[in-house]
Structure formats: structure tokens, C-alpha cells
Amino acid sequence: MATESVLQEHRIVVGLDYGTTYSGTAHGDTSQKSIDNIKVIRRWPGKERRDEVKCPSDIAYGADGTYRWGYLIPPGLARLAWAKLDLDEDNFYENQEENSEEYVDLQDPFSETPEPAEDEFPMAEGMRYNPLNKSPVDVVADYLTALYDVIMSNLRRAQGENFINRTAIDWVMTVPAVWSEKAQALTKEAASRAGIGQREKDRLFLLSEPEAAAVYAISELYQRDNTRRNDPNMLNVGDTFVLCDAGGGTVDLISYKVGQLQPSLGLSEVAVGSGAKCGSTFVDRNLLKLVRRKIGDDRFQILCQKQDGMVLNKMVSEFEGVKRSFGSSYLPGSVSYLPMHGFANDPAAGIIEGQFELTHDDLKECFDPIMEQIIELIQGQIDAICDTGSIPKYVFLVGGFGESDYLLSRLSTHKFGRAGQIEIINPDDAWSAVSRGAVLRGLEGSLVTNRRCRRNYGTRINTVFDPTIHHDEDAFYSTDTGMKMARNQVSWIVEKGADTDSNTRFKLKCGTTFQKGEKLRRGATLVASDLDLAPHSYRDKSVHDLCFLMADLSMVPESEFDSVNINGQACLSAEFTIEMAFESAEIKFQLYFKDNCYGQVKTTFH
Incomplete structure (x- = not known):
């Protein structure tokens, strides 16, 4: 990244966290590099309250090519959700057809026909509605175009149009650490199509989400609370820790060793990063599997098609609040209800007065397989650190899914093999940690001195x-x-x-x-x-x-x-x-x- 060197020119830095389920953005400038001077955008079209740090990543297309996005999509309207994950399809390793008139390959061609990839998201039509059959890059570019307009509008409102027009902007866009190289390139292409980094002096960079989150998490601890600097229980030079960024689609992990704390933070990767597609949307998938098993295939098919998917969309939307509230305070015997209008009562199937009943055990069935995957990922990072002769001091848990009380309670009580029980730190503003960390990265340059090659x-x-x-x-x-x-x-x-x-x-x-x-x-x-x-x-x-x-x-x-x-x-x-x-x-x-x-x-x- 060109921001490795000290920038003499005054610039604005925008951190852009395009997520699977929600997206957020923050900004700062090179004249004030403190974490307290980073501003998070909280004004979103279609949202009356102005205290939401993120906006839904959904987009809804009309037959005429127009689209709504984020909070502008009415509840229940068919939309295209989780478009971000479409950039990293499993079947992209197909051999490219080469034009011999344009170049000569230095290696002889050898190809095998790849097996067809399983549909990664066999979800209901109302959640994956793409009537124009747009490509993943086109869909993401459309969403980012709308997001770019909101960001520029907020910047102009706060600092004046003339100032913004003559000030260069560095755009630091984050991507999952597990992203393939092709997905990274497609993300950058979509952002460029949206106009991001395309003004004369603007620049566009990519940064891994867990690295951005790590920069924020450590900076938040040491910049905002000076009393922590001399606390022996805090991180010191030579200490190691795991950063777990649990989002909507992916969970990314990187382990770091603290190289220095003064005059600025210096980190080095101590193990090869890891991750998987096991974010909170996979809890949604488990919910749909549960619903299908309980009500049967025929009724589930009707649910998917009812009112063009609006009934199912409303059900999944209401489940978001249930997910967030599920945790240590959610006692066995507790029951939640999701709207399921238009179906006759069938208590044995969980359908009661137009609602679907979710018991405590039902919720655990939705959550626990994902919890086990995340615990296994963290255990892998901890084992890698232990193999170097160190014991990680903390696991930092950030991201939208990282704010789940249930996930936090599971990790806090788990014993991680040789390391035993490890303290889990869930920083303030964990949901916006990635976008804030991206701004810090753009302002201060790279704080990570060494990385481990992932393949x-x-x-x-x-x-x-x-x-x-x-x-x-x-x-x-x-x-x-x-x-x-x-x-x-x-x-x-x-x-x-x-x-x-x-x-x-x-x-x-x-x-x-x-x-x-x-x-x-x-x-x-x-x-x-x-x-x-x-x-x-x-x-x-x-x-x-x-x-x-x-x-x-x-x-x-x-x-x-x-x-x-x-x-x-x-x-x-x-x-x-x-x-x-x-x-x-x-x-x-x-x-x-x-x-x-x-x-x-x-x-x-x-």
C-alpha cells in the first residue's frame, strides 16, 4: 500500500467495510490521526434513526433495471442478499480459454474438467432474487455505487463541497482474509466501477478485514485508556493474541505477536491466517433447514413462493432480532416466535396462530454447529501459537457476529487445549471495528511488519x-x-x-x-x-x-x-x-x- 510512507499531502482516508449482511464506513484525515477523530457514518437513506453504524447489504431489483438498497428496501420485498459471497464462488478454478494469437504460454497446457460446484446458497428465491440475471460484479458494483454516493454526500455535508472536491481521498476497502485472489480482484473491479478511487488524485487499496480489526482493537485499548499502558495484564512486547473477526458471511482469524507499542504499534503474524464461511448467515441457513424439517417439504415450498417470497423474507428479517438477543440470559424453556402468515395451525410443526415457534433447543440447533466451527478455527490458531512456544494472552472478538452474546459466552467458558481457558475481549464498537481500523491503517501506514503466506x-x-x-x-x-x-x-x-x-x-x-x-x-x-x-x-x-x-x-x-x-x-x-x-x-x-x-x-x- 502506498500509504507505507508518510504522506505530505493532506488527504482524507475512508475505510469501507462491504459486508455480507451489513456494510459500514468511517473516515478521518491526515491532520488528525487519533482514533477519537475517526467518524463513522450513521446517516442512511430510508432510516429515520441516525445511530446505526451499518446499513443492510441487500439490493432489490425491479423489472425495469432500477433498484433499491439497504434500508430503502421495504420489509418482505424480494431482494438479492449475500451478494458479497458470490464474488468468491468455488468454481472459479476453471481453466481459461487462451487466445494463441495474443500470446505464447511458457508452459504446455494441461487441463482437467472440474467437477461442478455445489450451489453454495440454495436459498429461497425471495432472498436471492436476481430478475435481470446480473453477474456478481455487476450486483456489487450497483450496491457500492449507492454506498459511494452516500459517503460522498456525508463528506460534503460535513466539510463542504469545495473542500472535498479539491482534497484527495484514499479509499481503504476491506476483504475477508480467506478471500481468493480472484475474489480480491473482482472486489476491486466492482469498487472501481462504482467510482471509488477514480477521481484524479484518489486511490483505492485493499486490506484484510482481520488486520483492520486488529489495528483498531489494540489501538482502542491503548489510545483511549492510558491507564492500561502499565497494566501487567495488558499486552506487552512479545505477547501473542488471536484476532477473530466474525461477520455475516465469513469468520477470519489471524494471530499476532506484539513487536512494539511505542512510539507506534508494531505487529507480526505468528501463524498462517485461517477462516471459513461460517458467519451469522449460516445460522439463518440452519433456521431454514429447521423450518423445512418441521413443516415438511410441501409447506416449505409454499413458504418460499408465498407473496413472491415476502413471507419468508419477513420471517428471516424478524429472526435477526432473535439472533442478537440469544445468549446467556436466554433461559431454557424460553420461546420466540417468527411471523409465518397464511398457514393453518399445526402445533406439532410449530405453527401457532400465524407464527412459527422457536424453542431454546431449536435456537441451539441453529447456532451450535456454527459455534463448533468457530471454536475449531480459534483452536487451530491457538495450537499454531503454542507450537512456537508461546501461549496467546487474549482472543479479540470483533465483527457483527462477534457481538453475539451466545458466541461470547461459548468462547469464554471453553478450554482451548494446551492454552486452557483464554480471556475473550470484545472491544467497544466491535461492529464497526473493521471500517475504523481501515481508516487507522490508511492514516498510519502498515502496523504489521511481517505476514505469513497463506498458500x-x-x-x-x-x-x-x-x-x-x-x-x-x-x-x-x-x-x-x-x-x-x-x-x-x-x-x-x-x-x-x-x-x-x-x-x-x-x-x-x-x-x-x-x-x-x-x-x-x-x-x-x-x-x-x-x-x-x-x-x-x-x-x-x-x-x-x-x-x-x-x-x-x-x-x-x-x-x-x-x-x-x-x-x-x-x-x-x-x-x-x-x-x-x-x-x-x-x-x-x-x-x-x-x-x-x-x-x-x-x-x-x-
Whole structure:
């Protein structure tokens, strides 16, 4: 992120937390970097009260292409919910069709037909209403366009139109740490389409949600309460902690070690981050499974279709309040009711006077599978810290789902293996921690000095055949040397768990020959694997094509290349390097030839 260096120019920083169920935003400026000077937007179209720090992420399309969003959507109206998760579909590892006239791939193509991905959200039509069949990027861009207008309107109202028009804005948009590289790129594309970061001096950056939350959580403790600085029970240099960001769609975790507290906070990742799609919307999914099991398939189908899904939407909307109130004070024997109009009484199925009955045990059935997933994720981070010889001091719990009393009580009483019971800290303003932390990140630069690579990155190669390693079907003989070789192997450039600080560059070295007069454009496919121990074969099921990198050296004069003779024909050769730099939530690729940088490499994700 360009904000690593101290910015001399006065700038506004906007933190944008586009969430699965709710979205929020905060802002500050470079003249006042204190956490107390960060302002959270609380004025939302369609909302009379002005104390909500977030707005629903739903969007509702009309047949004419117009749409409503957030609080402007009437209760029960069919809408498209959870559009954010559509950016990270499971079937994006399909092989890209390559146009050989535009480039020559440095590796031979090898493809398998992927198995069709299971529908991630087989939800009722009224919750996934997309009458125009818009793509995920189009949907998210529409929502972000409306959100961008609200943010700019709030900024102009607070600081004046002339001031905002002449002041540059850094937009720090957060994404889940478990987001795929393609999902990161699609998020940035949607934001750009919405106009975010597109004014002349504006800039757009991506930041992982748990990193933003960690920056806020620690800053909130030490900046707002000076008495904590000398408290031996607070975090000190060398201490470790787990940050759990539990949102609507995803739960992200990163573990940090405190490197310094003064003059500014310094953190380093102590374990590879983890996470899963097990946020609060999956409690909603469990509710629908429960309803379907109790009332039967036929009535559930009617419920999904009744009044174009409005009855079901109203039911799920009312469940939001039940979710928030469910906790340690919710006693066994307590009963909640959700609206379910238009169905005859059937107490055995839980239908009573137009309402659906939810017992204490029913709610536990909705919550507990998700609780177990979150506990398992936290346990994994704690085990990784314990393996380094340290015991985490705290688990910081943030995010909208992080404010659940039930989740907090479950974690507070749980014994985490070798670490035992760990104190859970739920900071003030936990729901807006991500957007506030994004602003702090933009104002102060990176507070995380070292990160751990989340997966293995490499490229396909041919290598000398080794019968103890390679498969016979990959064997071939080189026409140049006559040696027995193995195709479909992988050379790993970056291994999972490697330190990826901002100054480290990982290099993909490439070489090619070409004819005189030919414009030099070459492509290489970057592959990845999430396994802890990277496999050597491209055929391994964990290895997938990640993205296609286009290296364009057409602007380099022919005199810079080396002359070679191939089969009696005078040709040119070039050796160049594609450098990878890992930031919080994206990878930057730059092209180098003879120590000169030729800009960013065009990247197409699979």
C-alpha cells in the first residue's frame, strides 16, 4: 500500500467495510490521526434513526433495471442478499480459454474438467432474487455505487463541497482474509466501477478485514485508556493474541505477536491466517433447514413462493432480532416466535396462530454447529501459537457476529487445549471495528511488519525424470538433449507460511526466444496449492491454476535483446523476471528486464 510512507499531502482516508449482511464506513484525515477523530457514518437513506453504524447489504431489483438498497428496501420485498459471497464462488478454478494469437504460454497446457460446484446458497428465491440475471460484479458494483454516493454526500455535508472536491481521498476497502485472489480482484473491479478511487488524485487499496480489526482493537485499548499502558495484564512486547473477526458471511482469524507499542504499534503474524464461511448467515441457513424439517417439504415450498417470497423474507428479517438477543440470559424453556402468515395451525410443526415457534433447543440447533466451527478455527490458531512456544494472552472478538452474546459466552467458558481457558475481549464498537481500523491503517501506514503466506505459489516446469518421484505418463525425451524428462511438474516460488514482509520480492524468472520484428509478449500461468507441504506434481488435486500473467516487453528496443541462432535462423532471446510483492489483501506483479521495471504485469484470474 502506498500509504507505507508518510504522506505530505493532506488527504482524507475512508475505510469501507462491504459486508455480507451489513456494510459500514468511517473516515478521518491526515491532520488528525487519533482514533477519537475517526467518524463513522450513521446517516442512511430510508432510516429515520441516525445511530446505526451499518446499513443492510441487500439490493432489490425491479423489472425495469432500477433498484433499491439497504434500508430503502421495504420489509418482505424480494431482494438479492449475500451478494458479497458470490464474488468468491468455488468454481472459479476453471481453466481459461487462451487466445494463441495474443500470446505464447511458457508452459504446455494441461487441463482437467472440474467437477461442478455445489450451489453454495440454495436459498429461497425471495432472498436471492436476481430478475435481470446480473453477474456478481455487476450486483456489487450497483450496491457500492449507492454506498459511494452516500459517503460522498456525508463528506460534503460535513466539510463542504469545495473542500472535498479539491482534497484527495484514499479509499481503504476491506476483504475477508480467506478471500481468493480472484475474489480480491473482482472486489476491486466492482469498487472501481462504482467510482471509488477514480477521481484524479484518489486511490483505492485493499486490506484484510482481520488486520483492520486488529489495528483498531489494540489501538482502542491503548489510545483511549492510558491507564492500561502499565497494566501487567495488558499486552506487552512479545505477547501473542488471536484476532477473530466474525461477520455475516465469513469468520477470519489471524494471530499476532506484539513487536512494539511505542512510539507506534508494531505487529507480526505468528501463524498462517485461517477462516471459513461460517458467519451469522449460516445460522439463518440452519433456521431454514429447521423450518423445512418441521413443516415438511410441501409447506416449505409454499413458504418460499408465498407473496413472491415476502413471507419468508419477513420471517428471516424478524429472526435477526432473535439472533442478537440469544445468549446467556436466554433461559431454557424460553420461546420466540417468527411471523409465518397464511398457514393453518399445526402445533406439532410449530405453527401457532400465524407464527412459527422457536424453542431454546431449536435456537441451539441453529447456532451450535456454527459455534463448533468457530471454536475449531480459534483452536487451530491457538495450537499454531503454542507450537512456537508461546501461549496467546487474549482472543479479540470483533465483527457483527462477534457481538453475539451466545458466541461470547461459548468462547469464554471453553478450554482451548494446551492454552486452557483464554480471556475473550470484545472491544467497544466491535461492529464497526473493521471500517475504523481501515481508516487507522490508511492514516498510519502498515502496523504489521511481517505476514505469513497463506498458500503455495509456483509455476509449471519440465524437469529431469526421476522414477522415484515422477509418473510414467509425464515422461518424454527432450529433442535438444535426448534426456528423459518429466512434464507437469511445479516449481514453487513461495511456500505456505513464508514471511512476506513489504520489502521482500519473490521472483518468477522467465526466458524466451522470438523472431526479429516480433513484438515480445509472453504469458505464464501461476499455480497455487493450499496444502501445508506443497506437492511436486501439477496433477495433484490441490494444485490449481491461479492466474495468467502477461509480460509485455514490446516497448523495449530490439537492440536490448541478445542475438541467437536457432536452426540457422537469426533470432532474439530475452530473460526477464516477474516480481511478486505480497500486501495485506492482494499480490502485486511487476515486470523487470535488465534491472529496469516495465510496470505492472497484466493479470487474468482463472
